[in-house]
Amino acid sequence: MIIDSAIKLADSCGLDAVSLRAVAGNLKAGPMRLYGFFHSKEEILDMMVDAVYAEIILGEGVLDDWREACKHFSARLREASVQHPWFPSLLGGRPHQGPNALKYLENSLAAMQRSGDFRSIDDVLLAVRTVNAYVLGFIQSEAAERRQESATGLTKEEWRDRTHPYLLKRLATGQFPTIERVVNDARHEVIDGGFEAGLSAVLMGIEQSFTHSAAADVKRK
Structure with missing residues (x-):
């Protein structure tokens, strides 16, 4: 009940609003009771x-293919970051060791280890860390974008339209030719497609770097 109240408070008002006193107030209890x-x-x-x-691991089934498992875990983590906007800011740094956080990590590691594709447990660990680094970076960027939209009242598209004339002036100096090529020639994927495409590239790199199948392909060549 206490943690549910704290989560509701953070969802509606942000992490800064969460305190022992505020949570106690929501529960109509004195702060000293929470200090117990x-x-x-x-x-x-x-x-x-x-x-x-x-919430992320609720009802989670066993997925035989480690690539599909990584996509599933990553999508669930991203969904949670949208539902709880404060969540991404508490990820990273030292790993969380609560029972559910450990279960999430266990499921991620086990999906790769169970496949038998990876050469060692060290490769499994590095692969999981690589996926987590990509997903965490992406969802933290999305969370920052949502905070900026809330603070400025401008959508990403509106902000881009407003700042585009300034960007064009900078590009006209000729000092940023690669950025100019990105602006003029790159396909600007929608954010959902960008996440999935990036994750697929990460998984492809992991397969080529750490798995037995990659080694077998090299021998065949």
């Missing part, structure tokens, strides 16, 4: 993160 369960706000935040991981 928590010593600091950080303890509440850790449990909030683990509660979101519980």
Whole structure:
């Protein structure tokens, strides 16, 4: 009940609104009662993160193909970051060790280990870390974009239209020819397509670098 109340508060008002006093107020209890369960706000935040991981792994089945498993885990993590905008800011750094966070990590590692495609557990760990680094970077970028949209009242497209004349002036100096080529010639994928395409590229790189199948392909050549 305490953590559910803290999550609802963070969802509606942001992490800065979460405090022992504020959560106690929502529960119509005195702050001192919460100090019997928590010593600091950080303890509440850790449990909030683990509660979101519980949502992510809820009803999770076993996927035989490690690539599909990575796509599934990544999509679930991204969905959670949209539902709980504060969640991405608490990821990264030291790994979370709550039971649900550990279960998420266990499922990610096991999907690769179970496949038998990887040469060693070290390669499995590096592959999982590589996927997580890509997904975390992407969802944190998305979260920052949503915060900027909320703060400025401008959508990404509106902001781009407003700043485009300034960008054109900078490009006209000739100092940024590669950026100019990106602006003029690159296909600007929608954000959903960009996530999936990037993840597929990461998974392809992992397969080529760490798996037995990649080694077999090299021998055949």
